[in-house]
Amino acid sequence: MEERKQKVLLAIVQDFIATAEPVGSRTIAKKYGLGVSPATIRNEMADLEELGYIEQPHTSAGRVPSVRGYRYYVDYLMQKRELSRDEEELIRREFEIKVRDVGQVIQKTGQLLSQLTCYTAMVLTQQMGGSSFKHVQLVPMSINQTMVIVVMDNGAVHHRMIETPESIRPSDLETLSKVLNAKLQGLTMENIKLTLLKEIYFELGKHKQVLDLAMEMIQDSLGLKDEDKIYLGGVFNMINQPEFHNVERVKTMLSILEQEKLLCELLTGQSWDKGVTVRIGGEITDYDIKDYSVVAAPYSISGRKIGSIGVLGPTRMDYAKVISVVDFMTKNLSKTLERMFLGRGR
Amino acid sequence: MEERKQKVLLAIVQDFIATAEPVGSRTIAKKYGLGVSPATIRNEMADLEELGYIEQPHTSAGRVPSVRGYRYYVDYLMQKRELSRDEEELIRREFEIKVRDVGQVIQKTGQLLSQLTCYTAMVLTQQMGGSSFKHVQLVPMSINQTMVIVVMDNGAVHHRMIETPESIRPSDLETLSKVLNAKLQGLTMENIKLTLLKEIYFELGKHKQVLDLAMEMIQDSLGLKDEDKIYLGGVFNMINQPEFHNVERVKTMLSILEQEKLLCELLTGQSWDKGVTVRIGGEITDYDIKDYSVVAAPYSISGRKIGSIGVLGPTRMDYAKVISVVDFMTKNLSKTLERMFLGRGR
DNA sequence: TTTAGCACTCAATGCCATCGAGTGCTAACA
DNA sequence: TGTTAGCACTCGATGGCATTGAGTGCTAAA
Numbered sequence: 001m002e003e004r005k006q007k008v009l010l011a012i013v014q015d016f017i018a019t020a021e022p023v024g025s026r027t028i029a030k031k032y033g034l035g036v037s038p039a040t041i042r043n044e045m046a047d048l049e050e051l052g053y054i055e056q057p058h059t060s061a062g063r064v065p066s067v068r069g070y071r072y073y074v075d076y077l078m079q080k081r082e083l084s085r086d087e088e089e090l091i092r093r094e095f096e097i098k099v100r101d102v103g104q105v106i107q108k109t110g111q112l113l114s115q116l117t118c119y120t121a122m123v124l125t126q127q128m129g130g131s132s133f134k135h136v137q138l139v140p141m142s143i144n145q146t147m148v149i150v151v152m153d154n155g156a157v158h159h160r161m162i163e164t165p166e167s168i169r170p171s172d173l174e175t176l177s178k179v180l181n182a183k184l185q186g187l188t189m190e191n192i193k194l195t196l197l198k199e200i201y202f203e204l205g206k207h208k209q210v211l212d213l214a215m216e217m218i219q220d221s222l223g224l225k226d227e228d229k230i231y232l233g234g235v236f237n238m239i240n241q242p243e244f245h246n247v248e249r250v251k252t253m254l255s256i257l258e259q260e261k262l263l264c265e266l267l268t269g270q271s272w273d274k275g276v277t278v279r280i281g282g283e284i285t286d287y288d289i290k291d292y293s294v295v296a297a298p299y300s301i302s303g304r305k306i307g308s309i310g311v312l313g314p315t316r317m318d319y320a321k322v323i324s325v326v327d328f329m330t331k332n333l334s335k336t337l338e339r340m341f342l343g344r345g346r
Numbered sequence: 347m348e349e350r351k352q353k354v355l356l357a358i359v360q361d362f363i364a365t366a367e368p369v370g371s372r373t374i375a376k377k378y379g380l381g382v383s384p385a386t387i388r389n390e391m392a393d394l395e396e397l398g399y400i401e402q403p404h405t406s407a408g409r410v411p412s413v414r415g416y417r418y419y420v421d422y423l424m425q426k427r428e429l430s431r432d433e434e435e436l437i438r439r440e441f442e443i444k445v446r447d448v449g450q451v452i453q454k455t456g457q458l459l460s461q462l463t464c465y466t467a468m469v470l471t472q473q474m475g476g477s478s479f480k481h482v483q484l485v486p487m488s489i490n491q492t493m494v495i496v497v498m499d500n501g502a503v504h505h506r507m508i509e510t511p512e513s514i515r516p517s518d519l520e521t522l523s524k525v526l527n528a529k530l531q532g533l534t535m536e537n538i539k540l541t542l543l544k545e546i547y548f549e550l551g552k553h554k555q556v557l558d559l560a561m562e563m564i565q566d567s568l569g570l571k572d573e574d575k576i577y578l579g580g581v582f583n584m585i586n587q588p589e590f591h592n593v594e595r596v597k598t599m600l601s602i603l604e605q606e607k608l609l610c611e612l613l614t615g616q617s618w619d620k621g622v623t624v625r626i627g628g629e630i631t632d633y634d635i636k637d638y639s640v641v642a643a644p645y646s647i648s649g650r651k652i653g654s655i656g657v658l659g660p661t662r663m664d665y666a667k668v669i670s671v672v673d674f675m676t677k678n679l680s681k682t683l684e685r686m687f688l689g690r691g692r
Numbered sequence: 693t694t695t696a697g698c699a700c701t702c703a704a705t706g707c708c709a710t711c712g713a714g715t716g717c718t719a720a721c722a
Numbered sequence: 723t724g725t726t727a728g729c730a731c732t733c734g735a736t737g738g739c740a741t742t743g744a745g746t747g748c749t750a751a752a
Contacts, residue, residue, distance in 0.1 A: 024714050039726050042715070060714050060733045101506055135485040139497050145687065149503060151485050151493060159503045160447055161686050235581075236600040239593075247585075247593055254582040340507050341491065370745050385695050388746070406702045406745050 006077060007034055008044045009053055013065045013073040017316055020242040022062030067281040067290070067315065074278050074319050081320045083328050087116060091328070095336055102155060102340065106231050109309060109333050114234020116325045118241070119313030120257065121233040122296075124267045126307045131156070132188045136180045136218060138173040138210075140164075146173060148214050150221040153186075154301075155341050158221045162213040172207060176214065179203055189222040230260055230267075243291070243314045253292070256312075262287050266294045267308040276327050281315050291315055295322045297330045301337050309333065352423060353380055354390045355399055359411045359419040363664055366588040368408030413627040413636070413661065420624050420665050427666045429674050433462060437674070441682055448501060448686070452577050455655060455679050460580020462671045464587070465659030466603065467579040468642075470613045472653045477502070478534045482526045482564060484519040484556075486510075492519060494560050496567040499532070500647075501687050504567045508559040518553060522560065525549055535568040576606055576613075589637070589660045599638070602658075608633050612640045613654040622673050627661050637661055641668045643676045647683050655679065 001009075011032040015023045025038040025045060034041065045063055048054045053069035056062075065073065083091075091112055099105050106123050113121035135151040146164045151157050164173075183200050184192070197215075204211050235257060244250050256262065265285060269277070276297040282289035295317075296310030309330060311322050347355075357378040361369045371384040371391060380387070391409055394400045399415035402408075411419065429437075437458055445451050452469050459467035481497040492510045497503050510519075529546050530538070543561075550557050581603060590596050602608065611631060615623070622643040628635035641663075642656030655676060657668050 022714090026714080037726050038714095039728095040724085043725085046716075056715085058733065059716095059731090060712085062714065134487065135483070135493075137481070137483050137495070139481040141480065141497075141499070141501065141687070147497060147501065147503070149483070149495060149497070151487075151495070151505075153487070155487065155493065155507065157493070157495060157503070157505045159497075161501065236604055239597060239600065245593055247591060247596065250593065250596055251585060254585065258582055341487070368745090372745075383695050384745095385697095385747095386693085389694090392747075402746085404702065405747095406700090406743085408745065 001072075004034070004036075005044055005048060007032070008041055009048055009065075009069060009072065010077045012045075012048075012054055012063055013069060013077070016065055017318055020316060022057055022064050024062035027062070065316075067283065070280045070293070070315060070319070071283075074280070078320050081324045083324055087325075088328070091116075091332060095332065099336065102337070105333065105336055105340070107233075109329055110231045110233030113309060113311060113325065113329055114237060117311050117313070117318075117322050118234075118237055119311045119317060119322065120235050120238045121231075122263055122267060122310045122312060123231040123233075124264060124308045124310075125229050125231075126268075126305070131222075132186050133184045133218065133222060134186075136177055136184070136214070138177045138214065140168075140170045140173055146210070148217045150218055152221060154306075156221070158217070160217050162210070162217070164210050164213075168207065168210060173210075176204060176207060176210065180214065180218070184218070189219070192222075228264055230263055232257060238313065241314060243316065249291075256287075256289055256292065259287070262289075263312075266312070267296045267310045268298075269296075275330075276323050278319060278323065293317055293319075295319070295326050297326050299330045299333045299337070301334065301341060306337075347418075350380065350382075351390055351394060353378070354387055355394055355411075355415060355418065356423045358391075358394075358400055358409055359415060359423070362411055363662055366662060368403055368410050370408035373408070411662075413629070416626045416639070416661060416665070417629075420626070424666050427670045429670055433671075434674070437462075437678060441678065445682065448683070451679065451682055451686070453579075455675055456577045456579030459655060459657060459671065459675055460583060463657050463659070463664075463668050464580075464583055465657045465663060465668065466581050466584045467577075468609055468613060468656045468658060469577040469579075470610060470654045470656075471575050471577075472614075472651070477568075478532050479530045479564065479568060480532075482523055482530070482560065484523045484560065486514075486516045486519055492556070494563045496564055498567060500652075502567075504563070506563050508556070508563070510556050510559075514553065514556060519556075522550055522553060522556065526560065526564070530564070535565070538568075574610055576609055578603060584659065587660060589662065595637075602633075602635055602638065605633070608635075609658075612658070613642045613656045614644075615642075621676075622669050624665060624669065639663055639665075641665070641672050643672050645676045645679045645683070647680065647687060652683075 008028060011028045011034070012023045015027060015031065025041040028034065028041050029036065029038045045054065049056065049063065052066060053072060054063040055066045057064060094108055094112060099108055106125060110121040110123045113123070131152045131154040133150070134153045137149045139147045139149065141147050141161065144164055144166050146162050146168075147159055148162055149157065149159045179200065183196060201208070201211065238244070238253075239250055244253070262285070266279065266282070269279065269284060276295060279294045279296070282292060282294070291314060292312055293315045294310050294312050296308050298305045298308045300306055309326065311326060313322065354374060357374045357380070358369045361373060361377065371387040374380070374387050375382065375384045391400065395402065395409065398412060399418060400409040401412045403410060440454055440458060445454055452471060456467040456469045459469070477498045477500040479496070480499045483495045485493045485495065487493050487507065490510055490512050492508050492514075493505055494508055495503065495505045525546065529542060547554070547557065584590070584599075585596055590599070608631070612625065612628070615625065615630060622641060625640045625642070628638060628640070637660060638658060639661045640656050640658050642654050644651045644654045646652055655672065657672060659668070
């Protein structure tokens with residue numbers, strides 16, 4: 001594309017992102033010093049429209065970027081931006097002080113993500129399939145209630161209350177815990193062998209009833225039962241965006257946010273390999289979300305991807321800013337999680 | 347109040363709750379068979395307005411209940427309602443199938459609450475102060491990371507990753523766990539004596555570093571660190587209510603929902619002793635939420651109140667229905683939690 | 693005490709004229 | 723050939739104005 005066309009397109013996208021109003025030729029000539037008259041710009045605009053980069057809401061209005069226009073902007077025109085010192089500092093501080101367990105890390109990430117961008121943040125924790133058994137503990141809670149706690153090697157902790165016959169003594173539970181720990185150490189769902197199970201049942205046969213429940217719990221933890229969970233943040237502050245001045249818009253947005261499946265798809269879709277992915281107007285989804293864009297990126301522990309974070313906003317979002325925030329946050333998140341699970345050393 | 351006035355007021359409240367439109371004298375005469383003409387009803391309405399039970403949005407409109415009118419309705423006129431068989435069945439089924447741990451119980455409760463009422467559900471889990479220590483387990487996760495798991499007698503489980511020197515062996519951690527369990531069994535924050543601590547440190551002195559971190563974790567769990575948490579559900583389906591046809595309303599509602607402190611106050615305020623409390627137009631709060639009402643009730647385990655649930659909706663809410671739902675849900679919630687913690691037997 | 697009748701009020705609705713931002717086209721200009 | 727000034731045209735937005743109708747309050751009769 002000729003350089004001047006690019007400049008006009010850039011001006012249109014930037015101005016529209018800033019003001020949310022369709023951009024006219026006069027505005028461009030005045031605000032963005034291209035050194036040509038409105039009439040010339042009008043000609044360029046007519047061309048850009050023909051090429052599909054911009055659109056006209058109605059005849060007597062200015063131009064608005066089309067999905068294709070945003071795409072071109074993001075791919076070729078946009079100037080990458082870094083976070084400001086203040087912002088980086090804020091993030092670092094928030095994470096240092098207030099973050100103790102994984103849940104808090106996730107929540108904090110979402111919170112900051114939405115706070116920094118003014119859009120809605122999404123944090124997806126993927127099932128960490130293939131994780132292995134680390135530890136089980138049976139804790140007697142009352143005369144016929146026992147808590148089963150299962151720890152996985154990735155740091156996940158699951159607990160559940162089970163019912164146990166009154167005849168079981170605490171020392172029995174202790175024994176059960178010990179044997180299970182010894183036998184199952186380090187195993188994943190797949191490599192629990194039948195012979196091993198037989199061995200366990202042989203050794204602990206007299207407490208079959210309890211054992212059944214405990215094993216069920218362990219298998220649930222190991223198996224795929226731990227669905228993807230999605231954390232949303234900042235749904236509220238987004239409705240201050242001018243696009244949400246009419247209620248219908250708010251409703252469609254909320255109905256999008258209700259469809260977890262769709263959100264997961266948006267977060268993972270095709271972004272799995274590259275870093276930050278930008279999906280404009282819901283490119284590549286069956287669902288109809290043409291007015292929204294998603295900026296997403298996966299996070300990982302020592303190279304293994306274990307989830308994604310993303311920002312959902314109107315197509316008219318500040319891509320440069322959002323991309324830099326998402327990029328920074330994934331790195332930060334990965335680092336924090338690695339530190340939690342693998343120790344400060346590596 | 348004379349009986350006919352009551353009937354007129356009842357008609358106005360009922361009709362307004364059903365239609366969200368100001369109610370005129372004609373409508374009442376036609377729909378609610380009082381056997382008198384619109385003119386008579388107009389006279390009654392003038393009286394009711396003078397008494398402060400109803401209001402006129404503007405001269406040529408019908409009447410709308412005032413806060414006082416709703417209050418009178420709820421206290422004297424409203425017919426208590428039971429849940430339908432279907433609804434009770436739905437609740438029971440949802441709880442039987444899908445509920446495994448406390449978190450799920452809370453979430454399910456909120457979900458059903460909002461689903462059945464079409465308003466926003468709030469579930470508050472109060473700090474269960476005064477709960478006592480049950481069990482601690484140190485699980486080695488990597489060469490210099492250890493997971494500390496603390497179980498409380500009320501069934502709460504907290505876990506945290508701590509950093510441990512590489513010199514610590516798994517068997518050391520085992521010993522630590524054992525000693526801590528033996529010494530701290532059943533204690534609350536208050537009755538951990540200094541002498542006891544000295545005893546522990548004497549016995550486990552050589553692992554002071556780890557012990558420090560573990561004790562910190564235990565004290566955090568015992569102490570007040572476990573803040574009240576509030577779960578919100580069905581924020582989205584509420585905006586289908588006609589009051590939210592204009593965006594300003596949506597915004598003020600969302601800003602209310604953002605103020606957790608306010609929500610806690612609304613849920614606990616004065617409801618602590620009675621069962622279901624109805625607070626109309628935010629009666630008795632400093633905050634200005636005159637357009638909303640809250641129906642709340644505490645839930646408990648074996649008589650000890652440990653949280654509240656509630657429904658937030660426009661003042662024009664279907665009080666009869668909401669009250670019955672909230673009432674049923676607290677009972678259900680208490681029962682479910684008791685079953686989880688105390689066993690099915692009692 | 694109730695009610696029919698009637699004048700009155702006022703939000704809502706729809707119509708119309710006006711306004712103005714912005715366009716596309718044409719013709720003149722460099 | 724590319725640029726620009728000029729101009730007619732489009733169309734949403736805005737505001738004024740009349741109309742409508744639901745609903746009221748008052749008065750006088752039953």
